[in-house]
Amino acid sequence: MSETVRIETTELLRAWAQGEEGALERLTPRVYLELRRIAHRYMRNRRPGQTVQTTALVHEAYLRLVDLRHVDWQDRAHFFACSAQIMRRILLDAARKRVAAKRGGGAPRVNFDEPADIACSRAKEVIALDDALTALAQVQPRKARIVELRFFAGLSVEETAAVLKVSPDTVMRDWKLAKLWLRSELGAERS
Numbered sequence: 001m002s003e004t005v006r007i008e009t010t011e012l013l014r015a016w017a018q019g020e021e022g023a024l025e026r027l028t029p030r031v032y033l034e035l036r037r038i039a040h041r042y043m044r045n046r047r048p049g050q051t052v053q054t055t056a057l058v059h060e061a062y063l064r065l066v067d068l069r070h071v072d073w074q075d076r077a078h079f080f081a082c083s084a085q086i087m088r089r090i091l092l093d094a095a096r097k098r099v100a101a102k103r104g105g106g107a108p109r110v111n112f113d114e115p116a117d118i119a120c121s122r123a124k125e126v127i128a129l130d131d132a133l134t135a136l137a138q139v140q141p142r143k144a145r146i147v148e149l150r151f152f153a154g155l156s157v158e159e160t161a162a163v164l165k166v167s168p169d170t171v172m173r174d175w176k177l178a179k180l181w182l183r184s185e186l187g188a189e190r191s
Contacts, residue, residue, distance in 0.1 A: 005030075006076055013073035024066070031076075035061060035083055041154035052094045061086045077163040081145070084153035091152065092130050095123035132185040136178060143178035146171055 009030050015023035039058045064086050065079075073079050129151075137144035142164065149160045150171075157175070161168045 009076040009079075010073070013076060013079050017071055017073050031065075031079065031083075032058070032062060034080065038080070038083070038153050038155065039087065052091060057087060057090060060090050064090075077165070080153075081149065081163045084149050084155070088130075088148055088152040092126060095126040098123040099127060128186055129182065132182050135185060136181055140174075140178070140181070142166075143174045143181070146174050147178045147182065150175060 009027070012023050012027040012030070016027055036054070036058045039054045039061070061083055065083060068082075071082075133144050133147055136147070145164060146160055149155045149163055150157075155163065157168045157171050160175075161171045164171070
């Protein structure tokens with residue numbers, strides 16, 4: 001994406017936040033396509049029987065974003081970081097509903113090299129990961145954000161670096177350390 005497009009998107013976000021008429025209408029096609037791309041990447045490895053579809057995820061996230069009032073959007077990266085958090089919450093809500101509907105045993109196992117999956121068989125894993133991620137955020141907030149952006153939103157290393165305004169090397173280093181920390185935390189839950 002060109003720097004001009006990024007700047008224009010940031011300006012539209014700010015205009016929308018300030019209540020400018022028509023800003024949301026001009027902004028919608030830009031952010032909707034990006035939200036759809038993120039959701040599609042996340043959902044590309046979905047399993048049969050999954051209740052959340054790509055379009056539904058995008059629409060739900062978009063509706064929640066549009067309902068936000070008085071947000072001081074710093075830039076488009078800030079907007080998409082908030083979008084990733086909202087998508088994560090939507091997916092966790094769906095996973096919790098599935099677990100509540102189907103109780104069962106088994107220790108959670110999470111493969112960090114695959115996108116998150118909230119199919120019935122994996123719902124407990126996503127919830128356990130969220131609990132561990134919340135704990136990680138208490139001690140290492142940036143590492144938790146990297147996991148959120150990479151695992152839940154499906155962003156690339158470069159996209160994550162842009163959102164967090166750090167180098168791709170920093171993202172990779174923190175990504176590796178966060179995965180080790182989370183695996184350890186999830187392993188402790190099994191004991």
